[in-house]
Amino acid sequence: MQTEQQPCAVAEELSGYLDNELSQQEQQRVMIHLRNCPHCQQLLTEMQAMRTDMKVAVHVSADTRDLPQILGDKPARWLGLLGWSALILGVLLVASFFFWELAVDLVTNASIPWWVRFGIAGLYLGLLGLFLMVLRQRLVAMKTDKYRKVKL
Numbered sequence: 001m002q003t004e005q006q007p008c009a010v011a012e013e014l015s016g017y018l019d020n021e022l023s024q025q026e027q028q029r030v031m032i033h034l035r036n037c038p039h040c041q042q043l044l045t046e047m048q049a050m051r052t053d054m055k056v057a058v059h060v061s062a063d064t065r066d067l068p069q070i071l072g073d074k075p076a077r078w079l080g081l082l083g084w085s086a087l088i089l090g091v092l093l094v095a096s097f098f099f100w101e102l103a104v105d106l107v108t109n110a111s112i113p114w115w116v117r118f119g120i121a122g123l124y125l126g127l128l129g130l131f132l133m134v135l136r137q138r139l140v141a142m143k144t145d146k147y148r149k150v151k152l
């Protein structure tokens with residue numbers, strides 16, 4: 001007869017018993033012992049509870065692994081793209097309004113030499129041309145790779 005302080009001989013085999021790693025003979029031996037030993041029954045219950053906790057933990061970490069997928073969520077991406085587009089459009093419109101006013105002022109100001117006005121007009125046309133070129137490149141890049149983040 002075993003006392004509670006002394007662990008049973010089958011205690012070491014309980015893990016294997018849970019995982020079905022024991023031979024049929026060993027399995028039966030553990031089963032018979034479990035029927036008569038409350039100590040090992042409790043141990044087995046605790047081990048089963050621990051395994052369930054571990055399974056839950058593994059499941060949670062699997063959810064964490066899915067995080068990149070959540071971050072790559074398409075509607076969220078489109079909302080982000082929409083926000084950025086609206087912001088950039090707003091900045092461009094406001095900036096072009098001020099630059100246009102300035103340009104009109106400078107070009108129509110008769111006190112400024114004609115060649116300076118010509119230079120300013122050229123500067124603006126050049127900037128506009130470069131901007132349109134970059135914009136077109138971006139649009140072409142977007143068409144070829146719709147899912148890539150648009151960087152301006």
Ligand SMILES: [Zn+2]
Binds near residue numbers: 010037039040
């Ligand atoms: Zn026992």
